[in-house]
Every structure is written in structure tokens, then in C-alpha cells.
Amino acid sequence: MARATRPQGEVTRGTTNPNRLRRADRWTAATQGRLLRAAPRPLAVDLGYGATPITTIELYTRLRAVAPAVEVVGIEIEPDRVAAGRAVQARYPGLSFRRGGFELPVDRPPTLVRAFNVLRQYDEDAAWRAWDDLTARLDPSGVLIEGTCDEVGRRAVWVTLDRTGPRTITFAAHLPSLDRPSDLAPRLPKTLIHRNVEGEAVHTLLADFDRAWAIAAPQSVFGARARWTTAVEHLAATHPICATPPHGGRGRWRLGELTLPWSAVAPTR
Known part of the structure; x- marks a missing residue:
């Protein structure tokens, strides 16, 4: 019997809250909906979704609103987190959960990968390597959205990448609670946070x-x-x-x- 391959990556803290990733989801649905609709079998991956599957379910709901055919797979290293997702996936056709990491154990190259609050514990060089590894696994037209947000989702920064590398950076904030734009600096991706x-x-x-x-x-x-x-x-x-x-x-x-x-x-x- 073949030995199971250990997932690539490290277990995250797992902190999550409902609507924590709403700002990124809203932007993703608005800007990547056409990409998902154009794909013959669109697949979106939520990598490292955390202790509960709530943000993956929210991503599924928001993407399905703009691309009804999209399938969403939540991927986690921690088996108990995968089990929590599988316990509810039957309620959502086209949503599933699997154990894995940066190797992305899915049946085809994804059209979209979201990885939020995953690379914070890595050093800068490892974060660059993770970008390279993940973008190499994308569909030729696919995108990676990698970023960080605070615990309640009021401040977030994310980078959108394709197979050629990073393309854009997005800063997003709950404006009534923002003192100045540079308050978003602690949410910079790991490839940038030490470059400020x-x-x-x-x-x-x-x-x-x-x-x-x-x-x-x-x-x-x-x-x-x-x-x-x-x-x-x-x-x-x-x-x-x-x-x-x-x-x-x-x-x-x-x-x-x-x-x-x-x-x-x-x-x-």
C-alpha cells in the first residue's frame, strides 16, 4: 500500500470569523466573475481556510452568485478542519473539502486560488517560493489571490497573480475606522511587509x-x-x-x- 504523501506547508493558527474575508470576496466576485464564467469547468480553491469552514462557504456563495457553474474546494492540512468542512458540504452542491497544502490535491488546474492569512508565518523567501509553486499549478488563464486581513476583516491587503507573477495589489479598509492609509501596512503580504x-x-x-x-x-x-x-x-x-x-x-x-x-x-x- 502506498504511503500517503504529507501535505506541503505548515498548519496555520486557524483564526477565522464570519465575513472576515467579505472585502476580498466582494472584489473577487466583481473582478474575476468573467474569468470563472469563461472557463469550461471553473474550479476555485480556498487554501488554508482555518478552524471552521465558514469563509469557504461564504466564498462558494459569493462566487456562485456570479458564476453558477463554479466548483469550490476547501483545502486544509489539519484533519479535524477537513472533517468539519465535510460535515456540512452536502448542503452545498459543488462544494467539497480535502486534506492538503501547497500541492493542491485537486483533479484539474484551478481557475482561481485564494490563500488568505496563510503565508504570515513563513519568511520572505518561503513566501516567494509559495507564490511560484501555487501559480505554476494554476490553469493557464487562472489567478492566485494571496493576502492578509485583520481578525474581523476591516483591513486587508491582497495580491493577484497569474502564471507570470504578481499583477496587482489591492488595499481595502473599513473607512470609518481608518486613521490613515498607512494603517494598512501591517496587512501587507509577507513578500512586502519587511520592505516598508x-x-x-x-x-x-x-x-x-x-x-x-x-x-x-x-x-x-x-x-x-x-x-x-x-x-x-x-x-x-x-x-x-x-x-x-x-x-x-x-x-x-x-x-x-x-x-x-x-x-x-x-x-x-
């Missing part, structure tokens, strides 16, 4: 965004959304790397999002 220092692009971007936020302070009388939108517009007009407007337009900016090309934060390696 003088001389690195991500540090320059956050400093410029803080200045734009300060300039936009008079807009606070119209609410936090108006201030954020004005700050994004000022950043786009003044930041040296923002040669084109941030992705998504005002409709997405008003949701407390800012999506930029990866080149705006790419580190010196």
Missing part, C-alpha cells in the same frame, strides 16, 4: 497615500468615502508610478478599495 522602509516602493506609496489622505481631510464633512475617493484621485495624479488611474474607478474606490499595478510596490530583490 525608506528606499522601497511600497514605503513611498504609503507615504504618498498618507499625504493625499491629509490633503483630502476637508472632504471628511461628506463622509469617509468622499475623503478616500479624493485621496485616491490625488494619489493617482501625483504618485510617480501611477501612470494610469487605479483600477476599478470610483465605484470600487467608494467601497474603500485601491487596486494598483504590482509595479507600484514591487520590491528590489
Whole structure:
């Protein structure tokens, strides 16, 4: 009898809460729905979903709303977490749970992989290797969305990658509780979090965004959304790397999002 292969990766803390990943899910459904609908057999993987399957179920619900044919697989290293998912999967056709890790034990290359709060415990080099490993397993048109958020999902940063590497970075926040954009720095992906220092692009971007936020302070009388939108517009007009407007337009900016090309934060390696 063949010996079972140990899943690749380490067990995460498992912290999760309902709606913790709502901001990323909302963005994913809006920006990747067309990709999922175009795939002949769309498959989405939620890698390292944590102690309970709730955020995988939420991802399934939100993706199915824009791509009804998508199948979703939750993958975890810890057997008890997999068992918790399997206990409820029968209620959701097209949803399943499996034990595994970065090797992605699925029957075909996924169209989309989400890995949130998974790489925080790894060092920077290991995080880069994980990006390479995961993107190599994607469908040729697929994407990896890797990021971090706080415990209740009010602040999040994620990177979208394809087989060629990172393409965009998204900053997302609950605006009424945000003091300044650089408060999102602790949520930077592991490939960037130690690069938030003088001389690195991500540090320059956050400093410029803080200045734009300060300039936009008079807009606070119209609410936090108006201030954020004005700050994004000022950043786009003044930041040296923002040669084109941030992705998504005002409709997405008003949701407390800012999506930029990866080149705006790419580190010196």
C-alpha cells in the first residue's frame, strides 16, 4: 500500500470569523466573475481556510452568485478542519473539502486560488517560493489571490497573480475606522511587509497615500468615502508610478478599495 504523501506547508493558527474575508470576496466576485464564467469547468480553491469552514462557504456563495457553474474546494492540512468542512458540504452542491497544502490535491488546474492569512508565518523567501509553486499549478488563464486581513476583516491587503507573477495589489479598509492609509501596512503580504522602509516602493506609496489622505481631510464633512475617493484621485495624479488611474474607478474606490499595478510596490530583490 502506498504511503500517503504529507501535505506541503505548515498548519496555520486557524483564526477565522464570519465575513472576515467579505472585502476580498466582494472584489473577487466583481473582478474575476468573467474569468470563472469563461472557463469550461471553473474550479476555485480556498487554501488554508482555518478552524471552521465558514469563509469557504461564504466564498462558494459569493462566487456562485456570479458564476453558477463554479466548483469550490476547501483545502486544509489539519484533519479535524477537513472533517468539519465535510460535515456540512452536502448542503452545498459543488462544494467539497480535502486534506492538503501547497500541492493542491485537486483533479484539474484551478481557475482561481485564494490563500488568505496563510503565508504570515513563513519568511520572505518561503513566501516567494509559495507564490511560484501555487501559480505554476494554476490553469493557464487562472489567478492566485494571496493576502492578509485583520481578525474581523476591516483591513486587508491582497495580491493577484497569474502564471507570470504578481499583477496587482489591492488595499481595502473599513473607512470609518481608518486613521490613515498607512494603517494598512501591517496587512501587507509577507513578500512586502519587511520592505516598508525608506528606499522601497511600497514605503513611498504609503507615504504618498498618507499625504493625499491629509490633503483630502476637508472632504471628511461628506463622509469617509468622499475623503478616500479624493485621496485616491490625488494619489493617482501625483504618485510617480501611477501612470494610469487605479483600477476599478470610483465605484470600487467608494467601497474603500485601491487596486494598483504590482509595479507600484514591487520590491528590489
